[in-house]
Amino acid sequence: MHNLLPKDGEVYFYPELFTTPESDHFFDKLSKEIAWKQEPVFIMGRNILQPRLTAWYGDPDKPYSYSGITMQPHPWTPALIEIKTRIEAVAGVRFTSALLNFYRDGQDSMGWHRDNEKELGVNPVIGSVSFGSPRTFAFKHYTDKTLTEKIPLTHGSFLLMKGSTQHHWLHSIPKQLKVTAGRINLTFRIIL
Ligand SMILES: O=C(O)CCC(=O)C(=O)O
Ligand SMILES: [Fe+2]
Numbered sequence: 001m002h003n004l005l006p007k008d009g010e011v012y013f014y015p016e017l018f019t020t021p022e023s024d025h026f027f028d029k030l031s032k033e034i035a036w037k038q039e040p041v042f043i044m045g046r047n048i049l050q051p052r053l054t055a056w057y058g059d060p061d062k063p064y065s066y067s068g069i070t071m072q073p074h075p076w077t078p079a080l081i082e083i084k085t086r087i088e089a090v091a092g093v094r095f096t097s098a099l100l101n102f103y104r105d106g107q108d109s110m111g112w113h114r115d116n117e118k119e120l121g122v123n124p125v126i127g128s129v130s131f132g133s134p135r136t137f138a139f140k141h142y143t144d145k146t147l148t149e150k151i152p153l154t155h156g157s158f159l160l161m162k163g164s165t166q167h168h169w170l171h172s173i174p175k176q177l178k179v180t181a182g183r184i185n186l187t188f189r190i191i192l
Contacts, residue, residue, distance in 0.1 A: 004149060008141065009165030013151055014090065014158040017129070018083075023156035027131040029079050030184050037104050058097030063192040065119070073097060078171040084188060087127045091160055095127060101136060106179030112140070112170040119191050124166050124167035129162075130157040132183040138172050153185070 004011040018026065036053035057080055058073035065071070076084070084095055094139055101110065115126055128137075130153040137159065141147035153159060161171075173185075 004151065005139070005148075006147065006167065008085060009161070009166035010138070010163035011149075011151075011165060012160045012162075014160075016062040017086065017090065017154055017158035018131075018156035020156060023131050025071040026079060026083065027155075027182075027184055030100070030131065030186075031102075033077055033079065033183070034100055034102075035074055036100075036126040052110065053102035053104065055100045056097065057100065058191070062096045065117075076129055080186070083129055083186065087160075087188060088131060090158065091125065091127050093125050093127075093152050093190060095140075096191045098186050098188045101185040101187070103133075103173065103185070105182065105185040106135075106176040109175045112172045114142070114166045114170055115187070115189070120166075120189055121192050122189075123132065123159075123163055125190055127188040128153075128161070129153055129186045129188070130183060131158075131185075133177060133179050133184065135173055135179065135183050136150075138174055139169050141172055142168050153183075162188040174184055 001012045004013055034055050036055055038049050038053050039048050040047040056071065056073040057076055060075060063070045063072055088094055115124055132155060134152050135156045137151045137153045139149040151159065
């Protein structure tokens with residue numbers, strides 16, 4: 001497996017970790033059973049709704065903090081445990097938590113950020129699974145903004161970020177106005 005980043009981090013991509021029938025099944029199941037919500041975020045002095053639906057699942061002893069409040073995750077469902085077990089075999093770690101994102105269409109997006117919360121430790125390991133409409137995952141280097149990478153996150157794919165990636169690279173899911181169908185993303189994390 002080769003590292004997709006030219007420096008300052010490690011990113012590995014498995015385009016077909018799940019077969020198409022498995023991915024179709026998980027997309028359908030997660031669309032229906034996950035407690036999707038459109039959450040407000042406080043940006044530039046006002047509350048706006050996030051441009052996607054989200055939900056937190058995870059081990060009951062690993063609460064997560066969000067805008068200064070501590071929240072209890074939903075308990076893992078059998079489908080989430082199945083997915084988690086599959087990616088843990090590839091990543092060689094045990095994930096405690098997952099942030100789930102539902103992009104309803106190409107208008108939904110996620111802005112530039114790093115997953116560098118304190119509770120993820122010094123070098124976070126993040127395992128990201130995608131089902132549904134393919135969307136582009138964009139990287140840009142934090143200090144050298146001319147360095148960029150783009151990865152098409154296809155149906156049934158798995159993206160693994162580790163090492164110093166969250167120190168040096170920002171990532172985002174840009175809007176893609178031609179995309180008319182939905183995408184589900186699961187970003188598995190280890191809360192210490
Ligand atoms: O939807 C994606 O692939 C990215 C999600 C992400 O970056 C996150 O949840 O932190
Ligand atoms: Fe992220």
